[in-house]
Amino acid sequence: MRSDPVEPAPLGLKIVAAAGLAFLHVPLALIVLYAFTTEEKSYVFPPPGLTARWFAIAATRPDIWAALTLSLKVAAVATVLALLLGTCAAAALARARFFGREAISLLFVLPIALPGIITGIALRSAFNIMELDFSFWTIVLGHATFCIVVVYNNAVARLRRISPNLIEASMDLGADGLATLRHILMPALGGALLAGGMLAFALSFDEVIVTTFTAGQQSTLPIWMLTELIRPRQRPVTNVVAVLVIAITLLPILAAYYLTREDS
């Protein structure tokens, strides 16, 4: 039902809804708080004191920098691959009708529909069979697989909203395929591709399940965090990294959201 401002909501409902929202956000707020605690050994609440020194200490840890760099590189490469392949696929599947189209569309949903552990173990056993050593590229392969799907979905949704007449009109007025691509399609798609790319980047940066299967000895930032969770070294430093991850994943997501909203 469309919202009707005539009737105010019952107070009980308002409280429950607000409480639900708070439930969603309080834990994240707490993490930010814990990044400033002076206590080192445990998760004592309330924090005995507040300090910013853990940020400085985190900046000196080489393992954090290594993990951060690896995550950023993997995310960048996976996103670029995803943009190329995902856009191609979207262009092919948006309107054309051909044998096997339904099956191929399903294929482009599978990587996010199936639990990550299935993707992870499938890729790992594939690498075993192909006798491929774990490396930067095995991580990228895993990430690109679901990044392609994210870009594809954004691109397809946008392409379907473009009237096919626009392409015909452009050709009618003298523009060949390349010129039409440049002047008509790219401006229309741009927002969706940017949004898809940002989503893909954020997902790749945050991904941990598939990565544990495809990374071998290397640590992306989420894997670093996972190790810390199981065997903590300096807990507040882990909190600092958590705050960093929140920032790095949240900003592209918000940007992607605003980009796709303006379109509609």
Place this chain on the structure above:
Amino acid sequence: MTAPVLAPTLAEPPDGVLRRLSDNLYLHPSLLLGLLLVPPLLWLGIVYVGSLLALLIQSFYSVDEFSGMVRREFTLATYGELLRPANLDIIVRSVLMAAAVTAAATVIAFPIAYYAARYATGAMKAFYYVAVMMPLWSSYLVKIYAWKLILAKEGIITWLATRTGLGPVLDFVLAIPVIGGPSLSISFLGMFVVFVYVWLPYMILPVQAALERVPRSMIDASADLGAAPAPTFRHIVLPLAMPGIAAGSIFTFSLTLGDYIIPQIIGNSSFFIGQAVYAQQGTAGNIPLAAAFTVVPIIIMGAYLWAAKRLGAFDAL
């Protein structure tokens, strides 16, 4: 525009290789289609689907008990191993947890979705949408980590409990067998809470979408025919929201079934399916068993999806 034009005064753009290539692709659309599809299909088709199939095939192999090597002969023995009590426990445990999480997520998500769909307007609606999206997209590990801190013995829950005099209640809950434990952060109860938290937005969004699709006129018609708000809710709103609930439950059920990180961090030593898979393919080297374990959630989700489709869940997606 002056006199009628008999011959074009505007020259055509210069010809070139690209333009002729464009001609060809225009006249042979299937060629263009092929060019566009082949690279992504190569990737997804061969790498992804290929490895899935390889995994499936592996589940029909078995591990020789003495040598520890994989015997590549077709056998159902590995699936038979799933029926051993210890493994069966793992499967049952995972399914029960998934069901509990789904139920709780539905109950908690509904008021939020209902308010956002029915009563929020304009800025408030956008605010609610972003407020639900943000945790959805926040880092998965960070969320788990946050709860580890909250549930820890020294954490905020204990502090709240002692401050409000509910300490004994907390101890009582922790003492309950099976779901309790030494601390909330190492118990099924804790796991349950974290699962619900992490998957909650996946339930809110489809339910909200389904509720928004209920036309105002239907509620009015129900009232016009004599139904008070409560019966209207039960007979009109709830059934129409079912597709959204079904869609959301697909996410919560499937994500819980396959997860192995939350049980590892917030759990005790009893395994869930995800952990079993990880353990079997890792140190145990028993890839066939790991593959067999993997097939279980696939089958369960397949059946679930089929049932959900009957309920019309895919209309809500």
Place this chain on the structure above:
Amino acid sequence: MPVAVRFTDVHRHFGTVRAVDGVTLDIAEGEFFAMLGPSGSGKTTCLRLIGGFEQPDRGGIEIFGRHAEGLPPYRRNVNTVFQDYALFPHMTVGENVAYGLMIRKQPRPMREARASEALALVKLSGFESRYPRQLSGGQRQRVALARALVNEPRVLLLDEPLGALDLKLREEMQEELKSLQRKLGITFVFVTHDQGEALAMADRLAIFHAGRVVQIGAPAEVYERPRTRFVADFVGSANVLPPEFAAQTGAAAGWTSLRPEKIRATVPEQDFRNDETSLIGTIANVHYQGALTRITVAGEGLTLRAAVPSDGRTFAIGERIRLSWPASAMQPMDDDP
């Protein structure tokens, strides 16, 4: 008069659907040519074949003597006004109109000047910096027109351009299009399912039915002398009389058409003249339309429609009435349906 567009036995099939099933026609240069027919009759496909958005499976298309098969749209000196206008949403009106010039790499000052000229031609001066979403339907249509005309096409194609406009606007645009075409002297090819529109605007029109052209001619000729039963019914809803009626007057037996307005309605007892054919029937329906009243009469196994001047007469359903018409009003038709 040179031939602008020539179709020679053109076929276009989509799977088992024969959208264009052997069409041969000539469109002369400088004429306002209409392609009229119901949905699915092939007229739009023929338009798209001229524009280059479809390629014929068989047969030849020539544009000003040059073979057009295999030529993509951007290589033809033909421009189209699309049914939904297809204005580029991310460009201003000015940029839309100048698009073709921009593609041909014309310098900016020249582009802007010619775009302004084109907009003035369609009475939209000053709209250059607006966006399509800010315009009404009628305004968008004019922009689409300007965008096509600025490229000085030798043939302008219009695909049901007036369909989305309300009645008043539609009539206005019909006049404007006609005077525009006369002024510019370009060949206009116009697709519509509205026979009134086609009759009003076209110099010549082609009636399409099931992928074929069943009649081509000037509006008056098609209206007065429909060649087949389909044309008689589609254009002006003429009555279709079975062969016996023609035989009655001594002419060869065959299907004939009879326009409703050629029929006189009188009381049954009144005499009828020698050169008239007549029948007596019961009024089944009455439509008062101001100057005219249309009555549907059932009698002698036939249902006839008559359009008589209202003149203050009233007709009642169930009333018995005599319809009569001169034998010359019955136009012979071919045996095709």
